Amino acid sequence: MDRGELVEYVRAQADGVISTLGPDGSPQAAYLPITATDRGELVLDARTSSRKVANVRRDPRVAVVVGGRDGTTLQCEGTADLPDGADRDACARAYLDAFPQFEASLADPDVVLVRVRLTWARHGDYRPGVSSSQDVDLRVGIRRVRADDWRSARALRLDALRDEAAGLAFLETYEHAAAEPDVFYQGRTARAADGDEAAQFVAVDGSDWVGSVTVIAQRAGTLDYHGRPIEQSRATVVGVFVRGEQRGSGLIDRLLETCAQWAGDLGFELLTLGVHRDNVRAQGAYRRAGFAPSGVTFESTIGTEIEMVRHLRPGVQRDTSDNSPPGVG
Numbered sequence: 104m105d106r107g108e109l110v111e112y113v114r115a116q117a118d119g120v121i122s123t124l125g126p127d128g129s130p131q132a133a134y135l136p137i138t139a140t141d142r143g144e145l146v147l148d149a150r151t152s153s154r155k156v157a158n159v160r161r162d163p164r165v166a167v168v169v170g171g172r173d174g175t176t177l178q179c180e181g182t183a184d185l186p187d188g189a190d191r192d193a194c195a196r197a198y199l200d201a202f203p204q205f206e207a208s209l210a211d212p213d214v215v216l217v218r219v220r221l222t223w224a225r226h227g228d229y230r231p232g233v234s235s236s237q238d239v240d241l242r243v244g245i246r247r248v249r250a251d252d253w254r255s256a257r258a259l260r261l262d263a264l265r266d267e268a269a270g271l272a273f274l275e276t277y278e279h280a281a282a283e284p285d286v287f288y289q290g291r292t293a294r295a296a297d298g299d300e301a302a303q304f305v306a307v308d309g310s311d312w313v314g315s316v317t318v319i320a321q322r323a324g325t326l327d328y329h330g331r332p333i334e335q336s337r338a339t340v341v342g343v344f345v346r347g348e349q350r351g352s353g354l355i356d357r358l359l360e361t362c363a364q365w366a367g368d369l370g371f372e373l374l375t376l377g378v379h380r381d382n383v384r385a386q387g388a389y390r391r392a393g394f395a396p397s398g399v400t401f402e403s404t405i406g407t408e409i410e411m412v413r414h415l416r417p418g419v420q421r422d423t424s425d426n427s428p429p430g431v432g
């Protein structure tokens with residue numbers, strides 16, 4: 104089960120038991136309606152005077168069990184808070200979608216929404232003839248774009264071009280990209296959605312796009328996107344961007360590994376990229392992902408770039424989309 108499936112499961116079950124820690128550390132449990140936001144946070148409501156609200160204010164650690172009646176359950180652990188502002192609005196939307204009958208109760212100043220951000224979850228299925236239990240992959244999902252994603256692709260690109268690192272990262276300016284007509288993004292997204300010439304992989308947190316990497320096939324005898332002749336066929340990584348709140352989370356490693364897998368499956372032995380010589384953060388991430396400077400430097404519209412290369416063994420890249428520890432699989 105992944106995060107999206109967890110959301111569907113919680114919404115379908117719609118209730119469960121939450122256990123909080125009382126003043127002396129003893130567990131206190133309550134049964135109540137529960138739903139989930141698009142991002143996979145659990146949401147419930149509670150009276151401000153309730154034990155659970157006092158408990159999570161003192162100690163946010165909670166355990167929750169969702170479901171049970173049909174022989175399936177979701178055991179969860181995480182931290183609870185009482186969100187405000189935009190976070191509360193997102194929780195309220197999810198809660199009212201699931202439980203429109205509680206609209207009046209949410210307007211009551213003595214009622215608060217409790218949000219649980221999960222650190223661990225396990226799905227169990229003990230229906231007749233089945234006996235399985237599986238840890239849920241709570242990480243942000245990564246997938247290839249679809250042609251109809253062009254609006255989100257455009258929005259993420261424009262945000263990337265407004266990032267404070269954009270001057271060292273991208274060959275294009277925000278003004279140039281913002282002036283491109285819709286048909287440009289429609290075409291580019293469609294080309295990256297299918298086929299063997301290019302693939303854009305995006306990280307999606309609920310409905311928010313939080314990162315993107317594109318990999319393009321570059322055949323020997325053609326020119327690369329800088330206009331340089333390509334001597335050996337290769338796949339090249341471009342448009343690397345992870346939103347600030349996801350930096351340092353390891354998401355970039357998974358995005359780059361997805362590109363390596365795509366290129367390896369197509370038989371490419373080289374995965375390359377160009378990075379500005381002063382973009383030390385990106386260079387650090389690339390080194391960790393198995394790239395090394397090739398010794399080639401070149402001038403582009405943003406200044407001096409270093410070429411970095413990762414050697415691929417076609418078809419056998421490490422798949423980091425599962426929960427295997429590094430080095431396994």
Ligand SMILES: CC(C)(COP(=O)(O)OP(=O)(O)OC[C@H]1O[C@@H](n2cnc3c(N)ncnc32)[C@H](O)[C@@H]1OP(=O)(O)O)[C@@H](O)C(=O)NCCC(=O)NCCS
Nearest residue numbers: 268272343344345350351352355378383384385387388391
């Ligand atoms: C480049 C990018 C995708 C990297 O993802 P990230 O999640 O930030 O990368 P990480 O933090 O996991 O790794 C960066 C590495 O540089 C190090 N680092 C972090 N901040 C740093 C800084 N200010 N200076 C030097 N090194 C830094 C990190 O410690 C890490 O190295 P480590 O593995 O040895 O610990 C992301 O920062 C980004 O989107 N930047 C803006 C766009 C961009 O520069 N794109 C690349 C174009 S080539």
